[in-house]
Each structure stands twice: as C-alpha cells, then as structure tokens.
Amino acid sequence: MKKMINSVESLLEESLNGFAKAHDDIIQLNHQPRFVTRKQKAKQGKVALVSGGGSGHEPLHTGLVGQGMLDAACPGQIFTSPTPDQMMAAAEAVDNGRGVLFIVKNYAGDVMNFEIAGEMLDCEHATVLVSDDVSLPKDHSTGRRGVAGTLIIEKIVGAAAEAGASLIECKILGDRVNESTASMGVALTSCTVPALGKPTFDIGDNEIEMGVGIHGERGREPMNLASAADIVEHLATAIDTELKPQAGQKVLLHVNGFGATPAMELYLVYDLAVKYWQQRGVEIERSLVGNYTTSLDMAGCSITLTLLDDELIQLWDAPVHTANLRWG
C-alpha cells in the first residue's frame, strides 16, 4: 500500500487538522466528539442541516459545510459510520430553535446511528434518507445505497433552509429531490482502505466493475473494459430507465470522479452523457463535473441525473460558500 500517511490510526485526525487549518475562514473542527461546523453559526430560526458518514469520500461531507449548505458534518473513520454521540453533539451545536434535519446515506450503520442520535435528541428533528444508486433494484433487501446524489440533496435543501423553509418543508423537499435523482457508477480499479492495506476487490486488467458502490462494493456485473461511449451508454440507460425523463424535461447532470480519474476523462464522460440525453430531447440545464463523492483512490466515476423544475433550479443556483463548493 502506497499512501502519504504517518499511521493508519492517526490518518483521520491529521487529515481533519489540515482541513480545518486550510479552511479556518469557513469551518471549525470539534475534536471530541469529532464534527465540523460552520465558523459563523447560521442565523437564528434556520433549520440546521447535519450530515455525516464514513470518511474517504471527501469533499463529501466536511467540504460541504458552510453558508447555503450543511451546518455540520460528522466524519467517521474511513468507510465507517460516525457514532451517535458525534451526531448528537453536532446537532446540539448547530440547533437554532427551528429543528435539525439529518441527511443520511442509506447504509445500515449510518441509518442505525443517526436513529439512535435522533432518539436521544431533545430538539425537533427529521431525516432524509438518500438512496439514489440505481445499480441495485428498488426492492433490494436493505434498499438502495446513497451515493453522489447526496451532494445535490444537501445543496438544494441547504438553499431552502437558508431561505427560511421549515423542518417539514426541508424534509419533504429532500425526499422529493431524492426521488428525482438517480446515480450509477463504474470502477476501473479498486480503492485501497488504509486499515486493510490492499485493494478492496480484485479486478482484471481488462475488466471494469459496473454499478460499483462508493465503498468499493462489487457492482451489478463485471464487464470487459469498454469504450467510454459504451460505458456511458450503460450507466445512462440504467438512470434513464429509472427516471424516465421526457423530452423537454430540465435536468441537472453530475459527473462525479471517484478519486483517481483525471479531469480529462470526467469531461469526456460528461460530453458523452450530454449527447445521450440531448438525443432524447432532455435539457441539460445545470451541471457539475469533478471529484465530489470520492472513494479514496478508486479510478472510475458515476453519473447522476436530477429532474429539475424552476424551484429546484433556483435553489441549486442560490449562493453557496463551503470549502469545496462555492458560487454566487
């Protein structure tokens, strides 16, 4: 295993310390328990958005804390859920009297721990469960996984909360965006989790893993390495079959790199995905290309599509000022 670390044990702590120093104008790191909040607390009466999950997906979630997006994020160990005490402490730190919305990717550990935190929490709260990964069937026993669509939910609900939406409005909006969002990924290589010290899965030199999860979960099917056009056709068809956008439908298209894939390839994938939906009359109204929901050093990418309406476009466009997403 080749990584720039000092020890597996200290990696997360040291990395968060660097993150906190690099962005001390935007965020603040709490050490025990571990969570990140905005440097400048949101105004009174704003619903507080709290997310979190295993580390190794940066900039998700810590890099998305800030004005217009999350109020707090709880980083767990790599690919490991944060603990309920992190979530509780984060929620209590950012609660503004209007309630707390948890945004949780659908993984057993995250779901359980956020539930426990919720039960112990005194303030009003609700949860949006993210389940945008269409590589699993909708009736899968543990439900679908939450992947790169999470950022879109956090951005859109973040804007609504900033504009004064109530807890129940934020919850309904988050669920609606989740229902309107579908993602699927492909891996060219496995990631290597430091504590394991070797690749999570074996993959042949001429193979790709179609439908891979962001923790290196095996996908729908191993496939032979194909052209980018074939790969995109495969991913886009799975998404299109799920969301069934009509001609004239406005969408947000997000091409997300898993960590080790160069920007050149991500933009090439984006070009092919644009063509796929333009041929169907779908209107690519907004887009985001880059490494946002990563899987350590995995090579590959995911495509995410969100069906938009005027309200969602306005919320997407609203100003955001975080360490790793910023506009307006």
Add this chain to the structure above:
Amino acid sequence: MKKMINSVESLLEESLNGFAKAHDDIIQLNHQPRFVTRKQKAKQGKVALVSGGGSGHEPLHTGLVGQGMLDAACPGQIFTSPTPDQMMAAAEAVDNGRGVLFIVKNYAGDVMNFEIAGEMLDCEHATVLVSDDVSLPKDHSTGRRGVAGTLIIEKIVGAAAEAGASLIECKILGDRVNESTASMGVALTSCTVPALGKPTFDIGDNEIEMGVGIHGERGREPMNLASAADIVEHLATAIDTELKPQAGQKVLLHVNGFGATPAMELYLVYDLAVKYWQQRGVEIERSLVGNYTTSLDMAGCSITLTLLDDELIQLWDAPVHTANLRWG
C-alpha cells in the same frame, strides 16, 4: 492501460467539448486552432493574459480562464506543447489594445513555440517564464521546470491585469512572483500517457520518486517509501533552503495533488507543511489544497510556497471566476 476514453486520437477533442459544455457560462472553445477564451471578453484596455501547455494537467490552464485570471489558454496534446498558430490565434482573439502577456512554463517546446508566436504577433507582448521547481539546481542546463507555482502567478498577475496594470507592470510582477515561489513534488506512482499505453516510469512497491516533474520526469532521487512526515520534511526543506523565509514572513502554502491522491492525504500533507513552517515562525497567511496542476493519474503531490507581501495578498484575494478556481 485502463482509461475511460474512446480513442487516443479523439481524447483531447472530446474532453474539451465536455469542458466547454459544462462551463459555457464562463468559457468558449475555439476548435481550429484550439484555444479557450472567456465567454465574456475583458473590458477594453486590459492587458490580456494567455497561457497554455500540454494537456493532462487540468485544471491548469483551461480551467483557469475567466474573470480575474487568464484571458485565454492553449491546450496542446497530452504533455505536448501547443503550436504557435494556437498561441497567435488566442492572442489575437483576446488582445484588447493593451498588449498580451504570455505565461509559459519552462519547457523547451513551450518556450520555443511561444517565442515563435511572439515573433509573428503584431501586438505588443511580453513573456513570464515560470521556473518554480526546485528539484533541479538553479543553474541546470535548460533551467528549472515550471510546475504548480504557475497557478499562483496566473492568479496574482490576473488580478493585477484586471485592476489595470500595464503590460510591463504585469511582466515585472509575474517575474517577481516566480522568484518568490518554490515548489517540489513527489510521486508514489507513475502516470500513464494514453498514447504510450504504459506507465512513464517504473517504480518499486516500496519506492517513491522525490522531485518528480509534472510529466513524470524522474526526480532528484528514488527514495524508499517513507512516512508522510518524512516526505514533507524532505520537500519543505528543499523549498525552505531556496526561499529562506524569515520568521514573521507571510507566505502562501499550496499543496497540489497530482491526480490520483485522495483529498484526505493532501490535507494531511498540508497539516505537516503548516507545522514545518510554523516551527520556523513563518506565517501561513493563505493556502490552497487540491488537484490544480495534475499529471494525469499520477499519485503524489507537490508543495509550493510563495513569499507574500501586502500587495500580493490583496491580488491573491481579488475575485476570480473561472471553471475551477472561484472566489470573491
């Protein structure tokens, strides 16, 4: 070779098409010859900044075209200089009557082609040659290479040009920032150039390449894989020896990922670099952490330090609105 491409021949064109579509609010792509300009031309009387170089380093340079930074960028084939006709056409497209400043990384092909373009160009022009890589001695036969410090020069001179600086002022400022900037990189893996189809250099499972160039040029020395603390000590000492910042000196610290290294590791490196200079009383006044001057899918990073004064801080902080660098 595992890459998401359709063919080696069409990779650059398809990737640029995707880039242009994803950022059509900020930039515009010209196809023959190939260059990227701002969507909205700068105001009359502003010095025009033109950069360029081989592709494979994205977001450098195309992702840095926009308000407050470059007026145009010329992407060559991967790791190959763009041609003089690209540079001439780009310069003519963005010349605003106040002259054109070329910002050129010090590589033989780039230097030669920008010189030829300059000779054929009718308008007033000057060149800033970037040579921030301290892994080579200052008296190296072809001079030092330009690496991640390029972005800092483009940002600072871009702000000055936007504020109305003259061509000669921009040239002097660019040279000054170059003199005040030092970088060094380390590779954990080689990159793979698509046209070559295999890694550029061999590297053992327990080796790292200290002082590597952004095209995968072999470094100062192969070293055994070391702790992040040792790696940072090595890089920072080379930079510190060059720039000799005194206690109290304000600096900009830039940790740049080469492409395949996770954000977690980059922030950890940043944390260690901050400690290195803080122990020496140096003040980390500004910072930038992320993949900015990449080397395709190489794992590793570089550290860059720029000595700051109040003028440079103000120029660094000035608003910038490009595809991949945005604030203010």
